[in-house]
Amino acid sequence: MADLFLYLSLFLIWFMLFYHVFLMLGGFLHSIKYERFKEKLTQSIDEFPKVSILIPAHNEEIVIEETIKSMVRLNYPKDKLEVIVINDNSSDLTGVIIDDYSKQYPFIKAVHTKPPNAGKGKSGALNQGPS
Numbered sequence: 001m002a003d004l005f006l007y008l009s010l011f012l013i014w015f016m017l018f019y020h021v022f023l024m025l026g027g028f029l030h031s032i033k034y035e036r037f038k039e040k041l042t043q044s045i046d047e048f049p050k051v052s053i054l055i056p057a058h059n060e061e062i063v064i065e066e067t068i069k070s071m072v073r074l075n076y077p078k079d080k081l082e083v084i085v086i087n088d089n090s091s092d093l094t095g096v097i098i099d100d101y102s103k104q105y106p107f108i109k110a111v112h113t114k115p116p117n118a119g120k121g122k123s124g125a126l127n128q129g130p131s
Contacts, residue, residue, distance in 0.1 A: 053071065053081070053083045054086060055083065058088040058094075060090070060094050072101075081107050083109065087112045089112075
């Protein structure tokens with residue numbers, strides 16, 4: 001019985017050693033692959049496509065400012081970025097906050113929905129966005 005425990009413990013020790021070698025090798029290979037990927041991220045600005053981000057907002061006074069600030073902080077060329085914030089018939093100060101930021105930053109556009117097309121939920125607001 002003692003021999004069984006001895007062999008079992010030796011097996012488990014060697015198994016854990018090989019497991020950690022496997023993890024270290026995987027981490028090393030991943031770091032090499034990540035360095036190659038990071039080089040691709042630093043491509044020329046001319047190659048970036050124009051991107052439009054639609055943000056529907058209904059009574060989002062508490063969080064809309066931080067959402068718009070995060071769009072301003074994006075590491076993307078601002079001439080190729082368009083942020084459309086859709087105020088879906090809000091009854092709080094959401095529309096005022098959106099208008100303030102759209103006046104400060106030319107790539108932020110404010111869209112205000114009005115009844116009868118307003119207040120139909122997220123998909124309805126997104127459908128009104130590009131118009």
